[in-house]
Amino acid sequence: MTELKSILENITFKDDAKVQKQLVDQILKVKHRLAQIRHKIFVMSGKGGVGKSTVTVQLALALARKTFKVGILDADLNGPSIPHMLGLKDRGWGLGASTLGSSGAPTGTRNSTRLSEAPIVPELREGAVEGAGGSRTQIDPVIGPLGIKVASMAFLIKETAPVRWKGPMDLTPVWLGMMESSTLREFLGDVAWGDLDFLLLDLPPGAAADKPPALYQYMPEMDGALLVTTGSQVAQSVVERSKQYALDLGIRVLGVIQNLSNLFGSAAENEEILGRIPYDPQLATSLDTGTPLPKHHPVSRLFENIAGKLLKLLP
């Protein structure tokens, strides 16, 4: 036994594959990027379709109108809706063409053959693009109304295409989780966010509950979360659960925004509630057509008020 122990102690760990260094580099890249962003706020809910993306967009507009520099990270990888709501649905990053292999199940050798023999698209040839080794290490966010900087999966994929990954992701949730976590890391680290006062992160609905921790691990210094709920009892109990969940993770709950307040009846008066947003047909049209509501619209005013309260909560 002691023998084994001494053997183990004498084994020195060598990072021959230089994997550790790369992982550290990845994290440093994110840290460096996030250091330029003053406030990072999650917009989340336990339930789908309650208005997270709506709140994210309206709050971003309100903050931008207060002359803050605002970015939105659409962290809903499978159902990105921010670009549509901001009239950016036809925009794309056009990174794609290098992803040539269309078939699944990449296995070590077979995949390598396919890749090495894939025809090289002319515009992707080495040296054709700026940057070391013919590749860019960062990409500019798409600029939306009022200068809001947006990054979304929708800029990478064709509009109606569902997001599917190569490999055994469809069969093993662990892979899927790892891929999505890595993708979120790239959204944080590879987008040239620049100096921002606010980065709002629109999270996917509750079922994809592993996203908050995946994001949180990259930004433990984030300010906190806004929880969106509708007035219905179910949605509220769900939000109660997400609140507990956020708190368990160490995420501060900044406040609750009650959406569709006129449809479900208002929740009891509560200092946590930063605002109540009624159903508004003009808001619906605005989101649908991607044209922001004017500054003086009642809904814009409600969000101006929410933004004001939020500012008081932040350091």
Added chain:
Amino acid sequence: MGFQKVEETGGIGLGITFHCPQCQATFSMVTNPGETQMVQALGVTLGGRETQPAAFELTQSMLKTGVRGEGLGVSKNPQAQDEKSVKDTLKESMGKCPFANTVADMTAKADAVQQKSGGQEILWTDGALRRLENVPLPVRSFAKQMIETMAREQGKPKVDEILMDEAKTRFM
């Protein structure tokens, strides 16, 4: 303890056997495509890299979905190059190294299969998918790949229950 042999396992991995002439003990090590995939999913290159990774390198290379391609063009696929050189290196060392020979064999076989099936994605019938669900989760993706390899070998675009039966007799 000395190296004894290297062989192909299931068409997607290598089994490497070591043997001790004194105590007659035999050890086998099997490479694991799952781990390769894990390394891929972390966005790292084994052996380190000289240049910084391109923006969205991982997301781009792992997305199966149709990707928008408007020619803003960020990068060539960095992996493509690495692996080409691996292949060249393999060719050069053929004949000398048992690993190189086995891997070259597997590569050639995979190439042939690839050509036969035109690199098509293999589809699954509902029945076959249901049968696949009976395979224990930890090895399911592995099984899926092996069966798809079989389908490609036979030039079949689709995995059906008949092929599942064949696979069962072949692998079990």
